[in-house]
Amino acid sequence: MIYKRSSQLFSEAQKVIPGGVNSPVRAFKAVGGDPIFVEKAKGAYLFDVDGNRLIDYINSWGPMILGHAHEPVVKAVIDKAEKGTSFGMPTAIETDIAAMAVRMVPNIDKIRFVNSGTEACMSAVRLARGFTRKDKIIKFAGCYHGHSDSFLIEAGSGAVTFGVPNSPGVTEGTAKDTLLATYNDLKSVAQLIAENVDEIACVIIEPVAGNMGCIPPTEGFLEGLRKLCDENEILLIFDEVMTGFRLAKGGVQELYRVNADIVTFGKVIGGGLPVGAFAAREEIMNHLAPLGPVYQAGTLSGNPLAMAAGLAMLTELNENSKIFESLAAKTEYLHKGITKVLSENNVIHTVNRVGSMISVHFSETPVTDFKTAALANNDTFKKFFHGMLAEGVYIAPSAFETWFLCDALTYDDLDQTILACKKVASNL
Numbered sequence: 436m437i438y439k440r441s442s443q444l445f446s447e448a449q450k451v452i453p454g455g456v457n458s459p460v461r462a463f464k465a466v467g468g469d470p471i472f473v474e475k476a477k478g479a480y481l482f483d484v485d486g487n488r489l490i491d492y493i494n495s496w497g498p499m500i501l502g503h504a505h506e507p508v509v510k511a512v513i514d515k516a517e518k519g520t521s522f523g524m525p526t527a528i529e530t531d532i533a534a535m536a537v538r539m540v541p542n543i544d545k546i547r548f549v550n551s552g553t554e555a556c557m558s559a560v561r562l563a564r565g566f567t568r569k570d571k572i573i574k575f576a577g578c579y580h581g582h583s584d585s586f587l588i589e590a591g592s593g594a595v596t597f598g599v600p601n602s603p604g605v606t607e608g609t610a611k612d613t614l615l616a617t618y619n620d621l622k623s624v625a626q627l628i629a630e631n632v633d634e635i636a637c638v639i640i641e642p643v644a645g646n647m648g649c650i651p652p653t654e655g656f657l658e659g660l661r662k663l664c665d666e667n668e669i670l671l672i673f674d675e676v677m678t679g680f681r682l683a684k685g686g687v688q689e690l691y692r693v694n695a696d697i698v699t700f701g702k703v704i705g706g707g708l709p710v711g712a713f714a715a716r717e718e719i720m721n722h723l724a725p726l727g728p729v730y731q732a733g734t735l736s737g738n739p740l741a742m743a744a745g746l747a748m749l750t751e752l753n754e755n756s757k758i759f760e761s762l763a764a765k766t767e768y769l770h771k772g773i774t775k776v777l778s779e780n781n782v783i784h785t786v787n788r789v790g791s792m793i794s795v796h797f798s799e800t801p802v803t804d805f806k807t808a809a810l811a812n813n814d815t816f817k818k819f820f821h822g823m824l825a826e827g828v829y830i831a832p833s834a835f836e837t838w839f840l841c842d843a844l845t846y847d848d849l850d851q852t853i854l855a856c857k858k859v860a861s862n863l
């Protein structure tokens with residue numbers, strides 16, 4: 436495939452946009468080469484500026500669960516745009532989508548809409564701190580909750596009690612309030628709680644992790660977290676920015692039957708427009724301004740175009756009860772196909788999957804946390820990525836990302852992907 440025009444556009448972009456991109460992973464730094472510039476997309480396919488067609492396994496990092504330019508979503512946005520694009524005043528559609536989300540997701544009474552997953556998680560933590568009147572938070576190494584200061588902390592070697600900022604600009608003062616635990620390791624959480632008695636406001640987690648590749652919670656892990664939080668008056672925040680409205684109507688709470696105190700959303704809930712949200716039961720949500728003292732606001736929050744896209748998307752997911760099974764079945768088919776061709780070619784690998792989230796780790800050991808994810812062979816991943824791209828299949832340009840399937844994918848697309856994988860595997 437030829438990517439001449441993409442490379443030209445990338446050179447031009449680099450002159451006026453830092454690194455040529457508005458979000459770092461798009462720059463292909465982890466895999467090398469120039470990023471692909473998109474012209475348009477429809478269903479399961481991306482069409483780039485050089486005229487190439489790619490089968491898309493990113494789907495805008497999750498939102499396009501029904502495929503690109505899905506007609507009811509596009510129509511809803513166009514209809515709304517004709518009536519004005521922003522008012523900074525209440526509109527009825529905000530209540531419509533809120534009511535639908537509250538019906539679909541267990542254990543929440545009220546929801547507030549924001550403009551991104553970052554904002555949702557940042558606001559959820561502020562609310563947890565305001566509600567509990569405690570300062571510290573526990574997060575897990577390898578989990579990503581957006582680029583707000585308190586989340587840009589990752590584990591150093593060994594057990595780290597106080598976080599270390601890993602982005603310049605995050606102050607030591609902020610970092611010291613973020614404690615790091617190990618994913619799928621309840622003991623690491625219990626230890627932090629024991630060392631910080633009555634100081635921890637919340638535990639925030641990706642209940643199925645997607646930001647170190649896909650990593651499912653091990654049996655009993657989420658239940659154990661729930662218990663630890665209950666015993667210590669700590670709020671449990673499920674960051675369902677990736678998993679919400681993707682793994683089940685009610686997200687991970689429904690799938691694993693574990694209740695969270697606060698849930699955050701992004702991606703699918705906005706139908707591809709910039710939307711995030713956070714939700715909880717009434718006693719917690721009533722702490723928010725204007726009812727309560729915890730301040731949170733947004734000029735474009737509840738934006739009519741974003742709400743129209745989100746409502747069209749949720750309506751379809753709510754009405755089509757088979758969609759999550761259909762997505763999981765397609766992903767399982769892909770999983771089996773990829774495992775078969777990689778094994779036949781003696782490529783060391785581990786595939787992790789939950790529902791329609793899947794990732795291939797070029798690793799011998801099971802991948803259960805950040806440390807084991809980091810053991811995977813990145814050189815093999817790079818070759819795999821570029822090999823798949825050359826075959827017309829677009830997967831995440833980093834080993835620490837998950838692939839998201841959309842329902843527009845046909846079994847023919849999946850067979851083409853497995854065939855591509857077979858060809859690539861023979862050269863790995």
Ligand code: PMP
Pocket residue numbers: 496551552553554556579580581582641645646674675676677701702711
């Ligand atoms: N939480 C999770 C689990 C995410 O995966 C992401 C983004 N990938 C975020 C939060 C941040 O969302 P956004 O990029 O919309 O700010």
